[in-house]
Amino acid sequence: MPELPEVEVIRRGLAPLICHKEFGRPVLLYTGAVRHPAPEKFCQNLAGRRVENLGRAGKYLRLGLDRGELAVHLRMTGRLVYRENADFPDPHLRAVLPFTGGAALFFSDMRKFGGLWLLENREERRQAGLDRLGPDIYEEVGPERFCALIRERRRSRLKPLLLDQHFVAGLGNIYVDESLFRAGIHPGRAAGSLSREEILALYWAVRAVLQEGIDCGGTSARDYRDAFGERGAFQDRLAVYGRRGRPCPRCGAPVTRAVVAGRGTYLCARCQKLEIGSKK
DNA sequence: GCTTACCTGTCG
DNA sequence: CGACAGGTAAGC
Known part of the structure; x- marks a missing residue:
């Protein structure tokens, strides 16, 4: 949507x-x-x-x-x-x-x-x-509240957690993948495995991605149109979403598509490690 | 958690 | 033809 x-x-x-x-x-x-x-x-x-x-x-x-x-x-x-x-x-x-x-x-x-x-x-x-609905991620969640929320759900994997509108409201498949990529965090990581620094990096990545999405008039990957019937432009700035096989803008490795939480999930397997410090 | 269902369409 | 699509509720 x-x-x-x-x-x-x-x-x-x-x-x-x-x-x-x-x-x-x-x-x-x-x-x-x-x-x-x-x-x-x-x-x-x-x-x-x-x-x-x-x-x-x-x-x-x-x-x-x-x-x-x-x-x-x-x-x-x-x-x-x-x-x-x-x-x-x-x-x-x-x-x-x-x-x-x-x-x-x-x-x-x-x-x-x-x-x-x-x-x-x-x-x-x-x-x-x-x-x-959970708190609106753009209007109602600051960095400290985000840390507290993440720490309440240590066993959940990040991607399904961020997509859960009862946890925080507003994020969907595109912006979750873009946020996790910018923060350098694998979508399958457990919430409880994140350091405070990683949680904050994720928070600021989410904020930046949402703000840029708004500033670009939204993402018209396919069907989206604004109140005037016009397309947005953020689809041209996506780093990973929908870009399987294309180079990661950070390291150049090909973008990977996986299925996480039953959703198509795009990530850079080199920049977003599942295990901290591991090679794969 | 995961899978299925809800719908219609596009793409390979 | 099957796979997949920005979401979410319901049923294991």
């Missing part, structure tokens, strides 16, 4: 366009895109709601409304684009969320994994799982 930087770029793009605007009645082309409440009630209840603010929690975009909030998760292939008009036929268009006055948010999603939640109270947020 869009990971934290992509969702943040969308949030920043949309905020000045939709704050204070009022929704009309949504049009659903795929009712499964609405996760809560039932589609009919969703359309009925969103109509007439006004957007008051735009937030983000991990990979969720949260549109604060005059009553409740609209939460959006793009999962793997979701897009949320603001347009005055639907421009060309889009076979993956799943929902149109119009504003009174003409423009609309167009929610597209090839794989149908993404979803929309209209949440009006704490109980509904709880059911949707929004309050089960």
Whole structure:
């Protein structure tokens, strides 16, 4: 999916366009895109709601409304684009969320994994799982908290741990691989095997990678588009992700692809050692 | 933990 | 045709 930087770029793009605007009645082309409440009630209840603010929690975009909030998760292939008009036929268009006055948010999603939640109270947020997210890695985790969090989970391997949205929220496959590469840490290392220096190196690598991702307008490896339908540029700066066989930018050895935690994982086996001081 | 499932598409 | 794709929940 869009990971934290992509969702943040969308949030920043949309905020000045939709704050204070009022929704009309949504049009659903795929009712499964609405996760809560039932589609009919969703359309009925969103109509007439006004957007008051735009937030983000991990990979969720949260549109604060005059009553409740609209939460959006793009999962793997979701897009949320603001347009005055639907421009060309889009076979993956799943929902149109119009504003009174003409423009609309167009929610597209090839794989149908993404979803929309209209949440009006704490109980509904709880059911949707929004309050089960860990702290937002970009907004809510400083270096000392990161050290403390890592030390609570000594037995976990780093890659699945960093991908676990209940541990910290926002990281996905691309930015985890890039962060571990920059920190020189193997994705299969146990959290408890890291020195304090390594944990801090990882923390600052994560911060730098996320910030550069945001500054580049996100990573359009494939499907990602921003709030204006434009591609990001960070895919051109990736050091290892998706670059099997190409030279490591640090040492020149070919980038390796492995499977860790069931996910395709890119790393430099020379720069990122599994055992400290070992040759392999 | 790992595997499977959810979907549709691209690439080799 | 199989492998793989930015995510995550559910079931061993």
